[in-house]
Amino acid sequence: MRKQIIGIAWRRATLLAFALAWTTELTMTGCARLPYTTRTVHEDERVVVSVHQEVEPRAYTHPIQLSGADIAGVLRGFSIREQQRLPLRWFAEEVPPKPLLREDEIQTLAPYLSETFQQLGTNQRAHFEVRSPGYNPRYRRDVVAGWVAVREPYLYLTVEYFHSQIPTQQSDAYDYNYPTPPPKPGNYILYFEPGRFWVTDDKGARAVEVRGFLKSGEAGGPGRQ
DSSP, X not given: OHHHHXXXXXXXXXXXXXXXXXXXXXXXXXXOOOOEEEEEEEEOXXXXXXXXXXXXXXXXXXXXXOOHHHHHHHHHTEEEEEOOOTTHHHHHTTSOOEESSOXXXXXXXXXXXXXXXXXXXXXXXXXXXXXXXXXXXXXXXXXXXXXXXXXXXXXXXXXXXEEEEEESSSXXXXXXXXBOOOOOOOOEEEEESXXXXXXXXXXXXXXXXXXXXXXXXXXXXXXXX
């Protein structure tokens, strides 16, 4: 009984510390507003695709027609590496980047992104989450997540999680007062092949020159990577 009381007290102390840290961080960042979900286009055990509303004005060229095959071709070109600080960066650069998504994940995700692009406004983007069972499937899922948008002729992709272990519940199974927040989004370096289509736009952001890539015939099919 005593151990149980101590355990609950420890969890509540941890909750208090987390709340104080979160409040401090929120104050330091000036209560920055973040994009938010307006609707979910599709959700199942494997993939979630939703519409995110930007809080700052954008000039995306949405809605846009990109077929599932077009999007699959673009997704096959992406690879990724976690960004590391020195000196770990020296060792990380010796390891080849990994494909962003497996072929089965691409085939599952691409049709829903195509559908979502047709519903977006100029100030909205398509957010995706690809799910697999985590190390402990009861409490965690393995997630690749991020968002995609198009401002002709550029397609932008930002990755928030790459095979991150995300809690399936918002609170601890043994103490409902103890939250289980997801980890912070990671820092990653994206690559795209063929490299000549991985360009810098007029605002200094990296993007795929998507129309040129699709017209080149190098999008390929399954097994391209």
